[in-house]
Structure formats: C-alpha cells, structure tokens
Amino acid sequence: MLEQIDRFLNDKEFVNMSSYKTDAKSGKPIKYLQDTKKALWERFAEEYPNGMRHTSFMICLEGGQYVYRENLGGLCSTCNDCGYMVFGDIGKRLLTKLQELCRYIRREYSKELEVTAAGIAVHNSCISHCIRHAFRDCNLNHPVTCSKCESIFSFFEELKAAISEEYFEILDEYQQKLIAWMAHHARKIYLNIHVRTNLEKLDEEGTVMIVNYKIRILPQSARETKTEFFGKRG
Ligand SMILES: [Zn+2]
Ligand SMILES: [Zn+2]
Ligand SMILES: [Zn+2]
Structure with missing residues (x-):
C-alpha cells in the first residue's frame, strides 16, 4: 500500500x-x-x-x-523556486498568456522535438523545433513559426506595452534566459535518447559509462536576436 x-x-x-x-x-x-x-x-x-x-x-x-x-x-x-518580482497589475489576459507560455516551455515544447530511436535528429518546419538546425546540420526550409513559439516574443512585447520602460532591460534578460532554458530542454532530449540507444546496444561484455560534463555544443539558435530571427522567416 x-x-x-x-x-x-x-x-x-x-x-x-x-x-x-x-x-x-x-x-x-x-x-x-x-x-x-x-x-x-x-x-x-x-x-x-x-x-x-x-x-x-x-x-x-x-x-x-x-x-x-x-x-x-x-x-x-x-x-x-527561481523567485519572482512584482511589476504591478498586468491584467488577467496577460497573466493567462504567461501561464500558457510557462506550461508550454516546461512541458510541451520538448515533446515536439523529434529524435529517432537510433538517435537521429528529425527536421521540423518550425525552426525552434528542428534539432538538426540547432546543430547547424539542416539544409531544409523552416517556413513556419508555430504560434506557441511565437508567443515567447509576443508576450514580452505586450508586457512591455503594459509596464514602465525601466523594466525593459531586465525583461530582455529574462527573455534570453527563457530561450536558453528551451535550448537546455532540447539538449536534454537529444542526450537522453542517445543514452537510451547506447543502453539498448549493450551486450554482456559491454559497459556504458556516463560522464557528466558541461555541455558545450556550439549552438545555432533560432532566436539570436529578434531582428535576425524575423529575417530568417520566409
Ligand atoms: Zn512558472
Ligand atoms: Zn530543419
Ligand atoms: Zn514552435
């Protein structure tokens, strides 16, 4: 029990x-x-x-x-856990949007990243879901930005419209952190699948050694700056 x-x-x-x-x-x-x-x-x-x-x-x-x-x-x-700060009343609509965004990044975003069981990353037409693109290994087009990924940008724009300019800098910093966090999820998914694939290949004489080191993959982010990002579209 x-x-x-x-x-x-x-x-x-x-x-x-x-x-x-x-x-x-x-x-x-x-x-x-x-x-x-x-x-x-x-x-x-x-x-x-x-x-x-x-x-x-x-x-x-x-x-x-x-x-x-x-x-x-x-x-x-x-x-x-991370702490928060009170800006003032941003209204119910923005709050709902924030909660949706939060949920998306925490739980849904990584589910849309596709890696085959053999550990091969799969192209996706939404640029931030294409792991191949993140590894500079995708020659295909990424014509779509799904509305969920787009909302990371539109949310901050709407928030800026609603609050005082003195917070803009810190908001930009938060936005960058969120994007870094999404990148972290992407790496995690990719690595976990590789660990599993290696475990499945294991025979009676083999060993799998997991070395915990700081991940440093030179990233090509879909989100470097906003201008670059929008420049890539279409
Ligand atoms: Zn949250
Ligand atoms: Zn791609
Ligand atoms: Zn997306």
Whole structure:
C-alpha cells in the first residue's frame, strides 16, 4: 500500500523535486505536486483502483515536504523556486498568456522535438523545433513559426506595452534566459535518447559509462536576436 503511494509521489509526471530546497522540519527535499490534491487523488485512484482510500491518501500528502498547485497562487513550481518580482497589475489576459507560455516551455515544447530511436535528429518546419538546425546540420526550409513559439516574443512585447520602460532591460534578460532554458530542454532530449540507444546496444561484455560534463555544443539558435530571427522567416 505504502509502496504504491511512494511510487506515485516519486513519479515525475506528478511530482517535481526541488534540487536544493528542503523542508525545514523533516530535512526532506521539497516536492512540488504537479496538480491539485483533488486531481492527484483522481489520478491515483485511476492508477490503483484497489489501492489506498481517499482519507489515507490525503494524510500522506500532509506535511511541509509537499507544495501544491493551490499553494502557489497560480505560479508554477519553477517560478516559485527561481523567485519572482512584482511589476504591478498586468491584467488577467496577460497573466493567462504567461501561464500558457510557462506550461508550454516546461512541458510541451520538448515533446515536439523529434529524435529517432537510433538517435537521429528529425527536421521540423518550425525552426525552434528542428534539432538538426540547432546543430547547424539542416539544409531544409523552416517556413513556419508555430504560434506557441511565437508567443515567447509576443508576450514580452505586450508586457512591455503594459509596464514602465525601466523594466525593459531586465525583461530582455529574462527573455534570453527563457530561450536558453528551451535550448537546455532540447539538449536534454537529444542526450537522453542517445543514452537510451547506447543502453539498448549493450551486450554482456559491454559497459556504458556516463560522464557528466558541461555541455558545450556550439549552438545555432533560432532566436539570436529578434531582428535576425524575423529575417530568417520566409
Ligand atoms: Zn512558472
Ligand atoms: Zn530543419
Ligand atoms: Zn514552435
């Protein structure tokens, strides 16, 4: 019974573990639950129909180690972890757009990057989804920018229109960081597939050695500067 909930609460689909924050009381790492308690319970009951009862499940979620969606006031765990600053009222529409963008970068963007099981990157007509392009290895055209990727730019434009000029510089910096973060996801996907491919090739006499080193692939970003980016279109 406890094993089930343990497995559930360690599944990355439901829980994100903070790499450095710990609960002061238990000393255990803070875990960010990816959904509300109610939604988590529904997922759990679906997965383990004969498992733990509702009340016991809720008791397992008590305690300072877990941070829930509803505790974060609309921020995702990454925002909460990285810190945030208050600009003033940017309006509900922009806030919704921000949440969508945030979700896109965190969860959806990397799913659209395609690498075959053999570890070969696949071309995509949206420039920021083409891993081959990122490795300067794509001669095909990238005529599309999907609306999700475009929103990284339009969001910041709209935000700038809504707030004072004194924040522009820091906003540009944040935008660059977001783009770097997307690049990080792209590298991660690519590397993970290579690790898996190598593991699958492993025979009884082989060894797979994983060396953790700083990734430095000379990147060709689709997003160097905005002018360059728009210049590439069409
Ligand atoms: Zn967030
Ligand atoms: Zn391409
Ligand atoms: Zn895109």
